[in-house]
Amino acid sequence: MNAKVLLVDDSSTALLMGETLFKEHTSYEVVTARDGEEGLQKALTEKPDLILLDVVMPKMDGFAACREMRKQECLKGVPIVMVTSRGEPTNVEKGYRSGCNAYLTKPINAHELLEVVHMFLTSDVKQSQATASAEGGEKR
Amino acid sequence: MSLNKGLQSGTRPLTDAMEEGSTEFRRLAIQFPSNLSVWTKLYAANQTMLLAMGHQRVISALVEICSNLLGCEELTILEIDHTTGKVQFLASEGLSSQQIDTIAQTARQFKSRIDPGSPHITSDEDGKPDSGLGQLGISAMVPLWKDAESSGALVLFQLLPQRSGFDAEDREVLQLLSTYAGPCLRSQNRG
Numbered sequence: 079m080n081a082k083v084l085l086v087d088d089s090s091t092a093l094l095m096g097e098t099l100f101k102e103h104t105s106y107e108v109v110t111a112r113d114g115e116e117g118l119q120k121a122l123t124e125k126p127d128l129i130l131l132d133v134v135m136p137k138m139d140g141f142a143a144c145r146e147m148r149k150q151e152c153l154k155g156v157p158i159v160m161v162t163s164r165g166e167p168t169n170v171e172k173g174y175r176s177g178c179n180a181y182l183t184k185p186i187n188a189h190e191l192l193e194v195v196h197m198f199l200t201s202d203v204k205q206s207q208a209t210a211s212a213e214g215g216e217k218r
Numbered sequence: 219m220s221l222n223k224g225l226q227s228g229t230r231p232l233t234d235a236m237e238e239g240s241t242e243f244r245r246l247a248i249q250f251p252s253n254l255s256v257w258t259k260l261y262a263a264n265q266t267m268l269l270a271m272g273h274q275r276v277i278s279a280l281v282e283i284c285s286n287l288l289g290c291e292e293l294t295i296l297e298i299d300h301t302t303g304k305v306q307f308l309a310s311e312g313l314s315s316q317q318i319d320t321i322a323q324t325a326r327q328f329k330s331r332i333d334p335g336s337p338h339i340t341s342d343e344d345g346k347p348d349s350g351l352g353q354l355g356i357s358a359m360v361p362l363w364k365d366a367e368s369s370g371a372l373v374l375f376q377l378l379p380q381r382s383g384f385d386a387e388d389r390e391v392l393q394l395l396s397t398y399a400g401p402c403l404r405s406q407n408r409g
Contacts, residue, residue: 163285
């Protein structure tokens with residue numbers, strides 16, 4: 079089954095870029111949301127393998143959305159990558175404190191974004207395989 | 219950009235040219251994966267303007283493109299009356315009233331720097347800064363043109379702290395904006 083990536087951004091430009099990249103240049107499935115609240119809802123219902131989260135958004139900003147996601151048992155292990163124009167050190171620190179795994183600043187370079195996403199998803203798959211293998215070993 | 223002449227002379231429908239552009243950018247991104255980043259940005263910028271025209275929101279689309287693809291959140295979109303030299307601000311984002319006043323007073327100077335179809339870049343990672351515009355804090359000026367003449371400009375000021383200047387990908391995006399931003403605004407106003 080293909081990995082699923084949730085893009086949360088209020089910008090059509092950012093969503094267009096992300097959707098095109100993942101749909102045409104990877105095998106990942108893409109789901110989108112346009113604000114933090116919708117992002118949280120979609121994260122719970124769609125169960126993505128990775129979340130790309132903007133910071134400045136209506137209704138609920140990316141930091142708050144990230145904190146809420148980390149409170150949910152089913153999302154605790156899901157990699158969250160902040161993708162934002164807010165590159166100041168205080169915001170980067172705030173991002174990591176809210177529970178993100180990586181912090182990328184806009185404008186995004188497509189190669190860099192794909193690399194980071196592949197890295198998390200590949201290690202995630204490896205980890206799942208290792209866990210499955212260990213569980214299988216225990217059963218045997 | 220080759221589409222420019224046809225657009226300027228009004229012989230080529232804008233939406234047709236932009237739809238063709240989007241298809242082409244997507245194709246190029248697949249054909250030349252080493253340049254994936256720039257083609258994807260051009261696709262996203264082109265498609266954002268195209269979709270915005272139908273919803274009468276070209277100005278906010280331009281602001282979004284500058285923020286997301288160029289790393290600039292301080293900008294203004296202005297029209298200059300070539301006869302009177304009067305400046306009309308269509309939108310401003312992230313600028314102080316003092317900066318806006320300065321622009322209004324010095325806009326006549328811009329006229330020589332806003333040739334239709336090509337952006338004027340003052341903050342370039344590789345090039346020398348333009349001292350005149352640089353002193354006003356301007357990093358780039360994108361011409362907005364009407365009937366083959368400049369009618370105004372999209373003026374970009376300070377870039378976000380993580381940026382040291384415009385790179386090759388940015389120049390391509392600025393070139394695209396200088397081709398389509400003016401016609402898109404004009405088409406929206408007519409609609």
